[in-house]
Amino acid sequence: MNRRLSLYAIFFLISCNNIPNKVELALKRTGEKRPEFEKVIKHFRESGEKEKLKAAYFLLEHLPGQFHYTGSGVIESQKAFKKMDSIISLGNCLNYKLVWDSLEKTIKNINQLEKERDIDLINSDFLIKNIDLAFRTKSYAWAREMPTDIFLKYVLPYKLKNEHPSDFRSYFLKKYYKIADSLKDEKSPLKLINKINEDLGNWFYLTKLKVPFDLSFNDLIKIKSGRCPQEVQLAAYAMRALGIPVAMDGVPLWGNRDFRHDWNAWISENKAIPFLGTEVNPGSYKLAFKWPASVSSKIAKAFRSTYETQISSLMSINADNEEDVPRIFESSRFEDVTHEYVPVSNIIVRIPDNALEKRYAYLCVFNNQQWKPVHWGKISSNNEILFSNMGRGIVYLPVFYENLSIVPAGVPIRLQSNGEISEIIPNLKTRHTVKLYKKYPAGKDNEIIPGFKYELFFWNNEWHSLGKKKATSKVMVYDNVPKNSLLWLRSLDDGFQERIFTIEKKQIWW
Amino acid sequence: MVVKAKTYLTFFIKVLLSLLFLLTACKYDVGLNSNMIVNQPIDSIFINKKYAYQSPMLQIINMGNNTHLVRSFTIREPQKIQIYAVGETLFGMSQSDKRFLLKSDDINLHIGKLHINLFKGMQKSLLNKRNIALSFSIKDPELLCEVQIPWSNLGIKKPTYDMEIGFNVTVGDNDNGYFQKSVIAWRANTNHESGKLKLSRRINQNFNDRCIFSINNTIKVDGKIGKEWLKNKEVALKEVVHGKVKDSLDLSSSIRSSWDDKYLYFLIRVTDLNFKWIKDEERKNRNTFVDQGYIKDEKGNIVWEMNAITSLHAGGAYKNQKTDTSLYLLPGRYTVSYITDESHSFMHWDSLPPSTPFYGIVLYDN
Numbered sequence: 001m002n003r004r005l006s007l008y009a010i011f012f013l014i015s016c017n018n019i020p021n022k023v024e025l026a027l028k029r030t031g032e033k034r035p036e037f038e039k040v041i042k043h044f045r046e047s048g049e050k051e052k053l054k055a056a057y058f059l060l061e062h063l064p065g066q067f068h069y070t071g072s073g074v075i076e077s078q079k080a081f082k083k084m085d086s087i088i089s090l091g092n093c094l095n096y097k098l099v100w101d102s103l104e105k106t107i108k109n110i111n112q113l114e115k116e117r118d119i120d121l122i123n124s125d126f127l128i129k130n131i132d133l134a135f136r137t138k139s140y141a142w143a144r145e146m147p148t149d150i151f152l153k154y155v156l157p158y159k160l161k162n163e164h165p166s167d168f169r170s171y172f173l174k175k176y177y178k179i180a181d182s183l184k185d186e187k188s189p190l191k192l193i194n195k196i197n198e199d200l201g202n203w204f205y206l207t208k209l210k211v212p213f214d215l216s217f218n219d220l221i222k223i224k225s226g227r228c229p230q231e232v233q234l235a236a237y238a239m240r241a242l243g244i245p246v247a248m249d250g251v252p253l254w255g256n257r258d259f260r261h262d263w264n265a266w267i268s269e270n271k272a273i274p275f276l277g278t279e280v281n282p283g284s285y286k287l288a289f290k291w292p293a294s295v296s297s298k299i300a301k302a303f304r305s306t307y308e309t310q311i312s313s314l315m316s317i318n319a320d321n322e323e324d325v326p327r328i329f330e331s332s333r334f335e336d337v338t339h340e341y342v343p344v345s346n347i348i349v350r351i352p353d354n355a356l357e358k359r360y361a362y363l364c365v366f367n368n369q370q371w372k373p374v375h376w377g378k379i380s381s382n383n384e385i386l387f388s389n390m391g392r393g394i395v396y397l398p399v400f401y402e403n404l405s406i407v408p409a410g411v412p413i414r415l416q417s418n419g420e421i422s423e424i425i426p427n428l429k430t431r432h433t434v435k436l437y438k439k440y441p442a443g444k445d446n447e448i449i450p451g452f453k454y455e456l457f458f459w460n461n462e463w464h465s466l467g468k469k470k471a472t473s474k475v476m477v478y479d480n481v482p483k484n485s486l487l488w489l490r491s492l493d494d495g496f497q498e499r500i501f502t503i504e505k506k507q508i509w510w
Numbered sequence: 511m512v513v514k515a516k517t518y519l520t521f522f523i524k525v526l527l528s529l530l531f532l533l534t535a536c537k538y539d540v541g542l543n544s545n546m547i548v549n550q551p552i553d554s555i556f557i558n559k560k561y562a563y564q565s566p567m568l569q570i571i572n573m574g575n576n577t578h579l580v581r582s583f584t585i586r587e588p589q590k591i592q593i594y595a596v597g598e599t600l601f602g603m604s605q606s607d608k609r610f611l612l613k614s615d616d617i618n619l620h621i622g623k624l625h626i627n628l629f630k631g632m633q634k635s636l637l638n639k640r641n642i643a644l645s646f647s648i649k650d651p652e653l654l655c656e657v658q659i660p661w662s663n664l665g666i667k668k669p670t671y672d673m674e675i676g677f678n679v680t681v682g683d684n685d686n687g688y689f690q691k692s693v694i695a696w697r698a699n700t701n702h703e704s705g706k707l708k709l710s711r712r713i714n715q716n717f718n719d720r721c722i723f724s725i726n727n728t729i730k731v732d733g734k735i736g737k738e739w740l741k742n743k744e745v746a747l748k749e750v751v752h753g754k755v756k757d758s759l760d761l762s763s764s765i766r767s768s769w770d771d772k773y774l775y776f777l778i779r780v781t782d783l784n785f786k787w788i789k790d791e792e793r794k795n796r797n798t799f800v801d802q803g804y805i806k807d808e809k810g811n812i813v814w815e816m817n818a819i820t821s822l823h824a825g826g827a828y829k830n831q832k833t834d835t836s837l838y839l840l841p842g843r844y845t846v847s848y849i850t851d852e853s854h855s856f857m858h859w860d861s862l863p864p865s866t867p868f869y870g871i872v873l874y875d876n
Binding site for chain 1: 601754797851853861
């Protein structure tokens with residue numbers, strides 16, 4: 001009996017002292033800093049807080065891959081942030097956009113950046129404090145019964161992207177504890193989200209901030225301004241500090257118009273409910289909404305920033321760096337959430353020739369007058385590539401990536417709203433006359449303006465000009481246009497809004 | 511014995527009534543063929559009971575996200591149809607917000623019983639009708655509005671010094687092209703009697719905040735602050751009477767006034783980082799619903815569509831809105847469409863669902 005009890009005790013002690021394999025591997029990668037991070041495990045073992053120990057394991061497992069930027073680009077930018085902070089603290093009414101525009105000009109060498117590992121910066125106290133403060137929110141009803149995986153992924157992490165780590169929890173817990181306490185028995189955090197979001201909107205301003213690194217919490221609090229990535233980041237800090245599971249989602253590129261966009265997602269009952277930090281509350285935010293003089297935005301791919309490394313990411317799979325990949329895929333910490341937002345389809349592309357002997361290929365969207373990659377696929381042995389979960393109602397172009405440039409790998413593919421897939425191959429032998437009324441689907445300014453010069457292109461492995469013409473009326477007529485081609489009408493005089501289209505009795509915009 | 515009989519009879523009647531109730535309730539849903547499931551009591555008053563035993567002419571109901579369904583029907587004789595529709599409006603607008611829906615950045619002058627609404631791009635015919643001269647000049651983020659109003663509009667034949675007129679002024683701010691997000695005023699009580707406009711020779715040194723002094727002077731209405739305006743004191747509009755104002759660059763305003771024998775003049779300065787004006791034709795075409803139904807004739811003209819100005823709260827989140835209306839149609843073929851967007855639809859609610867028996871559009875032969 002005593003022998004059996006001793007065996008059980010030994011087995012118990014071994015299992016308790018056993019660090020999960022993945023955490024063990026991560027600790028090995030921390031090198032000399034290992035003892036520092038083992039203190040975190042020891043701390044929660046000794047305190048007997050099993051849930052916090054699990055949280056520590058989660059953070060440590062994914063710690064080695066975390067990094068932030070330093071270097072003269074960051075230092076110079078932070079000088080500008082400090083100046084902005086001093087100007088704001090004078091208390092006068094500011095035109096934030098104009099102030100930032102003038103400060104931005106003072107930043108030198110902004111692109112001189114160096115990566116630094118988080119493990120070389122943070123210590124056990126920082127992680128322990130982060131975990132303790134995250135768990136403090138479990139006293140609130142909305143956080144008390146939150147599934148563990150949701151808590152770990154969307155409340156616990158000490159950072160959001162690749163920013164310099166800082167303690168955002170203390171600041172927001174202090175700032176919003178009264179509001180949170182007044183709602184502490186609410187099972188849904190929606191009222192709190194709305195109140196916090198509205199308050200953030202009172203002191204955050206939109207500017208044209210553009211820096212090539214992610215701002216830290218300390219930077220954001222100084223400048224109290226930025227673009228959508230910054231407002232989304234600020235809202236995520238504030239909400240997570242109060243135990244609300246909030247993610248940062250975004251489209252790296254829209255599928256049917258220019259630019260990109262970021263937004264927040266409240267993770268509620270395993271659903272992502274989008275909202276826009278500082279601006280629009282959950283339930284009121286519509287990604288595809290068609291604003292006046294604009295188009296309804298279409299999502300090709302939507303991604304969610306994650307703390308944990310995604311083993312299915314291109315960066316993880318291409319860890320040996322055998323092949324250069326487009327910059328958009330250089331992180332292993334984002335997951336594909338396109339299917340959570342829009343109907344999707346898989347696209348299989350068969351390439352006739354893999355002369356470049358590539359392992360990967362990409363699907364591009366037409367954005368800012370260029371083809372730009374939004375998704376990747378592995379090329380199989382029979383030259384097939386599966387591009388999964390592509391947003392519908394969009395034209396894509398399959399490409400390779402070679403010498404920092406894209407090289408077409410096939411013809412444009414049209415993925416209709418109903419999921420039908422077809423190729424757009426220009427018929428060079430059969431030509432027709434087309435009448436064009438616009439260069440972009442929305443806005444009166446994009447109609448053909450008599451006296452303005454235009455140039456029409458069609459795609460056949462590259463853009464081919466069908467000639468420059470001056471408009472003599474509100475209709476541009478082009479003869480000799482190959483049937484079934486993908487077209488692009490450029491204004492040579494004014495305006496930047498242009499969109500690709502096909503002709504089916506009229507201009508069909510993509 | 512008699513008592514027992516009465517008890518049994520009462521019980522029997524109660525059972526019969528309950529059965530009748532159940533049967534009618536079931537039959538009430540027959541016409542709709544609805545399987546609406548909500549977590550709150552169903553609004554059973556929405557559809558008039560006279561349709562309870564009638565099959566709808568047409569219905570498109572309870573679809574998921576990202577759908578667009580179209581059905582058609584034919585009218586052989588001119589007739590009325592009854593439309594019930596439930597959908598989702600933009601931005602979670604509340605009932606109070608409807609007053610500000612589809613309004614431009616604007617200025618409202620309340621002078622005596624006269625109310626004048628001014629905004630850039632307004633129809634000149636409205637001004638001409640009243641002989642009002644108006645001029646706007648804009649240098650972002652500032653707008654200057656000069657107005658000249660004949661005294662006859664106020665029913666005043668001859669203005670005199672020290673005459674007092676009830677007065678107030680409000681400025682509305684639309685930043686998204688759909689609704690005014692804030693309104694500021696000189697007096698918080700927007701009733702025109704809450705403040706006074708006093709005709710004066712010069713600014714009274716004992717200026718009080720319930721009174722704006724209008725200085726005797728003739729002004730040239732050209733949208734500029736000419737020398738003649740500089741004699742007047744600028745009075746700030748400080749009261750936020752609707753929504754929120756972030757700071758003075760978001761929205762601020764001031765007013766000056768002058769008068770002579772023929773006219774009353776105002777110069778209103780507005781600072782706004784984001785001016786938005788909605789023309790009349792734009793107002794008609796601007797969608798206020800994101801999940802909505804509409805009816806087109808065979809030529810493709812929209813003959814009816816859901817409109818947030820006339821809809822009512824359908825229960826649950828404020829963005830759930832319902833319409834109950836009748837429409838007179840001439841003979842012909844019509845199509846009914848119902849579109850849902852990316853979120854908040856039947857069984858895919860992202861907020862509290864409506865309490866109506868369905869989500870979509872149902873037509874009855876009236």
